[in-house]
Amino acid sequence: MSSMQQRSTSDTDPRLNQATTARSSARTVFRNAHLVDGTGDHGVHDLYVKDGRIEGWDLTVDSSAIDHEIDAQDRLLTPAFVDLHVHLRDPGQEQKEDLASGLAASAAGGFGTVISMANTDPVVDEPGLVADLVRRGARTPGARLHPAAALSHGLKGDALTDFAALKEAGAVMITDDGIPVADSHLMRRACEYAAELGLVIQTHSEEPALRADGVMNEGAVSRKLGLPGNPDTAEALMIFRDGELAHMTGARVHIAHVSSKRGMEVAEWLKANGAPITIEVTPHHLTLTDDSLTSFDPLFKVAPPLRTTDDVAYLRDAVRRGVVDNIGTDHAPHTRAEKERDMLNAPFGISNIEVCFPLLYTELVLKGELELTNLLHLLQAGPAAVMGWTAPSLAPGAPADLTLLDLEHSAPVKGVDFRSKAKWTPWEGQSLQGWPVLTMVGGRVEFDRSDLAQAVSI
């Protein structure tokens, strides 16, 4: 096992420098892999991996020099996905998820790199906490972990955290995700500071007073059910504020989980008018509507809430037109008991990282709503560009972060088989097609669907 390497503080792709135990000196070859990355569909090749990097394609290598041979069987081999938005609940809420289960779940979803949100207990608002996550993440099998740090101390929205020190400790993003930043003046200062340091600020854009105690989208369904509603205007209003501040300060502001047509229209307009913002959409907002809430199952309770068919249609359209920069899962695990409370008391969040790709492949690509290349872009180059990272690729020299996808394989979603602790998901039992079958991170296989012995530790 290679020794830990020093982190660089430059703005280049942190993955080039981050040491993981995944770095392996072994040579692996993927035989008959259908290679697709951001530069195109390259057809079927043998892809060689050595020392945690892609060595080349169709090389002539003696079989004695090959440690590991994987028969890809013409399946799709593509760079592992990048998720800018996961809740790993570690530290402090390990009953919901921890680094081990969360990073394993990420790898099972085909993800090679994830950014963890800071709304843990304690909140990740001190450099020591960031460094601890970096250290433990490096030691934990699964996807690579880059922590985000809080924008305000304790997420209270009163005082800014020390962005520079947090960045120094390894934080790649600043966000109070979970809690909207109510004070516009504080948000302005945060933007100015982040712009100076070249940090991305991710926003949870919902105007708190309008959002109030809403548990679902405000609309015909919420009024029929008599549940307090959260109107799309709360989102649109806040996106406008956040985008304006980005424009004003030049900060790179990443609008997380845009959920509504109105919100997307505002974001689109801001972008078109020069605001340096990027736009994220989640898999659930592309596939579920507020009608799901008529089942009174808190598995569908999420923030921002599921919206109407019109909203879903518009978001899909925005994705097609290239307005959306990335798909972030906002994987938000909770315990079963928490999700079996009543609709007012159950926490918000959907466990989805392991079904993200098959869900979108089945509901969007197979139904002709989106091209596969677009979907892959939103999970690879798109998020990388948001962070200013090198676009993932299959070219020689690129890190060996790969995922092998079986686009023909159909199977029902079974939460009980999840690596995540949150084995309860809205798509339970639904048949989906297009599953990641193997994920490699830094040259080491971190997920293999055929490995039944790879049970998650709880």
Place this chain on the structure above:
Amino acid sequence: MKVPNIPADHPNMTFKASLMSATELDRALKRIAHEIVERNKGASNLALVGVHTRGVPVAERLADLLHKFEGTRPPVGKLDITLYRDDLTEIALQPIVRRTEVDFDVHGMRIVLCDDVLFTGRTTRAALDALIDMGRPASIQYAVIVDRGHRELPIRADYVGKNVPTSASEIVLVKLNEIDGSDAVELWERD
């Protein structure tokens, strides 16, 4: 030979025998009416209560007969015993509950409970409970068209139209004009 109509929703029974013709039924009711008068030394303070469903026409006919014999028609009440059954949690069909219509005060009255068939005695027990929940009659007597045996409780009828020994798989059907369009008492076999 013309076979009587098998009930459409219960095809699993076969007609076995006629137990009483219309004339025989009529005679039995007249006899019972006389017996009631004799036993009670007149028809004063008397009331007839029919157990839903077929006990009701029995009570009405007996009341008409008593009117003919004694000059006054005793009051007639209708009793629904559904809420007093002891088998409510076991049955698959949900019985419709009907209104009980007893418009007179039962207190101190001599009640003659009327029903079509006496079998296990459970319906009778339920009827007794229902009646007593309405007040305190001076006495309760029991009149049935057919006593078919197989008692499961210590219950007996005071006035019986006909005693018919039966087996458990047999069914005694009392048909009354007011409900069934004709008068007859028939024995059927369950298939």
Place this chain on the structure above:
Amino acid sequence: MAAVPAASRPITIPNPVSETPREGSPRRGRKQHLLDFADWTKDEVLALLDTSDVMAQVLTRTIKKVPALQGLTVATLFFEDSTRTRLSFDRAARAQSADVMSFAAGGSSLTKGESLRDTLRTLDQLQADLYVVRHPAAGVPYQLARWTNAAIVNAGDGRRAHPTQALLDAYTFRNRFGGNGAFEGKRLAIVGDIDHSRVARSNIELFTKLGAEVALTGPTTLVPREFADLPGVTVTNRLEEAVEGAHAVMALRMQSERMTRGLIPSFAEYVARYQLTSEVMKLAHQDAIVMHPGPLVRDLEIASDLADGERSVIEQQVANGVPTRMAVLYTLLVGQK
């Protein structure tokens, strides 16, 4: 051999346990729960009202009790307190000789915010046959129904539904206007804070199902626009328009917190525009009744003299709660197997 009798009308085969053929005991669509009236047909509801008649009669006897539910246990789970409704169900259960267990909010068994499934698991040890549930969050009865074999009666979930209230309101209406055809072509007007009212939602559902029209009125902030799209429902912000020709006018409670949250400017304004008075009732049908789900705040939603007047059936509504709830318990529990 005896002569074969002439063909006669078909007779139903008696239930093996009973002795005589019981005419008219059809196999009924067995309902397991009363969560709302979504999957109840009009006939099933009318049957409930008919059974309520029988139950009402039981309550007039010397012994106001029947053994119909003997040996069965009814548990009331009131996560949100309501003495009146809880006691009404309690009475309805006891009048049919059922055993009753009561669990109230704040007690150790019912902690708000706990996993409902876990709460139910603990209670299920007591083997209740039926749960009467009231909870501040919509949908809880549906959630509970997933995790138990017992029957569930919704006694009010959030703002969404309160089916037994609607049932007793319909029963009261039918007693005034007579028979099962009582609802066709008639109009119920509901006045007030419709948005926050489960009573309103359930009455809209039930009265339209029974063939009546429903007119809704109240401050615009408190009447959801979408309700105008429901079949048989009209929405207006003028009290006079809703009341005109109505056979029943129901005033809803106006809670003070609506004022603090800016939904209505002041009580005075509400009274000026939406209070039910004898004057306004002149626009209604000549036999119109005045209803209120209670508790009533005098001279707010309804003028005092109207509340006490001839048209008011408010006290009857309360009284009708017991026979209608008896009918519900009977219908759900009998013929269980």
